[in-house]
Amino acid sequence: MKEDVSLFAAVDLGSNAFRMMIGQSVRRNKGFLIQEVKTLREPVRLAEGFDGGVLDELALDRGWQALARFGKKLRGFEAGRVRAVATSAVRDADNAQLFLASAERHLGFRIDVISGHEEARLVYAGVAHTIQGPESMRLVVDIGGGSTELILGQGAQPLLTESIAVGSGTLGARYFPGGTISPAALQEAERVAILQFEKVARRYRSQGWQQTIGSSGTARMLAKVLKANRLNDVGQSGITYGGLLRLSLRLLEVKSVQQLKLAGLQPHRHSILPGGLVAMLAAFKVFGISQMEPSEPGLRLGVLHGLMCKH
Secondary structure, eight states: OOOOOOEEEEEEEEEEEEEEEEEEEEEEEEEEEEEEEEEEOOOOGGGGGEETTOHHHHHHHHHHHHHHHHHHHHOOOOOGGGGEEEHHHHOEEEEEEOOOOOOOOHHHOEEOOOOOHHHHHHHHHHHHOOOOOOEEEEEEEEEEEEEEOOOEEEEEEEEEEESSSHHHHHHHHHHHHBBOHHHHHHHHHHHHHHHHHHHHHHHHHHHOSSEEEOHEEEEEEHHHHHHTTSOOOOOOOOOEEHHHHHHHHHHTTTTTTOOOTTTTOOOGGGHHHHHHHHHHHHHHHHHTSSSEEOOOOHHHHHHHHHHHHHO
């Protein structure tokens, strides 16, 4: 059978980083597979550029320059084959319109500012496309820079979706400025994250689930660090509660994240580690999670999936 292959692009204007994934739709039997062709990442750190509710000039400029570089790669793409989505940092910025006017010009395509529920739905669509298998209930936790999406679903169907104002970038900027770490800051950041998650936890716990998946860069980073430093219990993989506690003890041994000696931690991830760890620990505690498997990027795959379904 001859494979029908065509290119699509998803651009994700996240609060920590902007990313672009170019993928192919490879038709198989009655459906199709998404084949990743190229992914680009720009560490824009929009969430760190909040100044009294507005994005500061440096953050705006970092964003525009990143989108100009993406735009060069997208020349020749038809509008119907590209979708750009902006999440919590742009959603919450008072000067979002100022940012978007130049952003669309630099990218060359329209940018959709999506709601938290739409973001959660797209994340789940990406995860469901990637992780085929039994129709068991799954909880998907997507810790971004400015928000965390929580999705409870079965098979391809999301049943509960929530977007919580807790993110690795916003927690980092508020409690760990410049990468400074203190026991009091870790404790307070976790307390605040727990309070936010508790607002929605009962609905999720009453349904129950068999599988927990982490679909963000934060989850993949934590899984990599836990494995590389052998912080999980023997025989356990992914992200475990014991592993997260051991990693938090490592953080308490230093006064700054730059002093950390951790295998598997890329330099550009240093600034989001404390906030990401705190958000993940809070989610584990509130939802009673003992182990989580990291997955491929949910949001970008969900955007690509939506584009391909229309063709």
